[in-house]
Amino acid sequence: MLKLRMLVTAIAMAGSFSVMAADSLPTTAPAPADNPTTPEKVALGKMLYHDPRLSSTGTVSCASCHNTMLGGEDNRPNSMGVNGQTGGRSAPTVWNAAFNKVQFWDGRAASLEEQAAGPVTNPIEMGMKSWDDVVARLKTIKGYRQAFELAFGSDHEAITKDNATKAIAAYERTLITPNSAYDKYVEGDKDAMTEQQIRGMNKAVELGCTSCHSGPAFNGPGAFQKFPVHSNGYFEAQYHFNKDKGLAEVTKKESDEHMFKVPTLRNIALTAPYMHNGSVKTLDKAVKLMAKLQLNKDLSDEDTADIVAFLNALTGEFPKQTMPELPGTPGSTFN
């Protein structure tokens, strides 16, 4: 595989298909030293990820907004948390989130583990009062005792916030969608992409899209970028992009204003609507707006269509998954 990739890169450098970084998506994600991926953790993480009992009302699981049966999110501008509440940002996809350099739209979490802790106690998302309450609830569900001890041992109390978020992160590291048309193409199958998709790929490079969206997940080299770079009263009135200050909402630093995580472009055709606030309904509109706001370029309809065709080549293969069987506790209820 490595040899093939080097060969492809060599061909790319020789100019046969532009300067696009020719990396296909890895089929496994690196795990941090203190949370190696194990089948037991993945099994537990899958249960927790799909368990609505991690929310105050028992109705919202991680999967409610980051749906693993769909494109890893909910196709809504803003997700709907407990009691029908909505926030100001659009749910990012969980597929290939393992390859994000930072997590959340504002990049405030450095790891999947750190990210997983957030929504559970966010009052408008899963609405639990505290992780102590989550842990207390998990301890009432007998099947979780066994699953946590299988994953983390029984020398110490296994049901903890730290272990719950580690398990969820371990599961999320398995949510990878390889073998897109683009992956097949860069691995040597020149028929995998259509002529229009190849044209779109080259135009994306020429325009400068790949200065922020490159690498196997099309989300780097930098973790953050300012959005919008070229502000514009007309677009602001229509889409309210400037309202959300991004990372500065957390750090309160002026230098972080409007800095957002560079999102992956993998499976982007499946994750409408677009932008951090979900205000843009279609992919062609999103491509035109990004060209204008980030690169100050007006894209023709033809160029837009070509780039959209290329982005469709980034839809991967979704692994078959078994449904977790969530452990019940006889007689348990929510309120």
Next chain:
Amino acid sequence: MLKLRMLVTAIAMAGSFSVMAADSLPTTAPAPADNPTTPEKVALGKMLYHDPRLSSTGTVSCASCHNTMLGGEDNRPNSMGVNGQTGGRSAPTVWNAAFNKVQFWDGRAASLEEQAAGPVTNPIEMGMKSWDDVVARLKTIKGYRQAFELAFGSDHEAITKDNATKAIAAYERTLITPNSAYDKYVEGDKDAMTEQQIRGMNKAVELGCTSCHSGPAFNGPGAFQKFPVHSNGYFEAQYHFNKDKGLAEVTKKESDEHMFKVPTLRNIALTAPYMHNGSVKTLDKAVKLMAKLQLNKDLSDEDTADIVAFLNALTGEFPKQTMPELPGTPGSTFN
């Protein structure tokens, strides 16, 4: 299997374990003549059942309230539909619903097909304006075109309300939980139930519980029963059982007042809270209340514990399921 069952019944009639109808749960459910179960329908039905895009907000699927990863419902007193709305009844379990004689708590639907049509356009459940809107939305999701035509052919328009509800019903007919301790016991494994569970089974028969809850699914012989039979101001003040007029809410007939579907007792230990309005949190309380309100008997704590132990013997084996991969449509969104 039939021979074994006849043998077990003969033993039962000879008095060795009371007069409990000794039927184990069938492993397949009968389908109506106009909707034979096929793998293609089941596959489509599983997709539709788990697809939140069948709701106005894109957040509520059949599985949200009838969770197939759990005991087939949501462990809540009343389910939560779109925009955080709740109604007055508790979600019945979908597991073994194929063996219900009628559907919904008030029994207003004669079949799973008829039932499946209801919640989708209920304003406090899935909130779609009409099935025409549902069908129109399904038609925008390209993968559904293929799945409907595989299941129903392409001679006529395959994406219809009728076919959608048929597919959901076909899937639901596969949601059967055999091999409970009770099933093993009546099939001849005398060690499958504990002594307490056997005691509880016999007490349930002696008390009269089985006059309404008998047969393989413990939900007959009659489809309907009045609840409560013995009204009581104290309990009414506490649980508001009389507020809901059951079938009469639909038919407006006096003779239907407080008539409810007899629910299955299968997996009842997993489906707290109890009663049509979900007002009773624990199984022991539910057993005591049923004895008082239906049979006018005061149960001792010991008898209650024995019957609860028996009811725990009705928790079956949940079949392993694969997750459906819901078809996406590039660029689609909800509002």
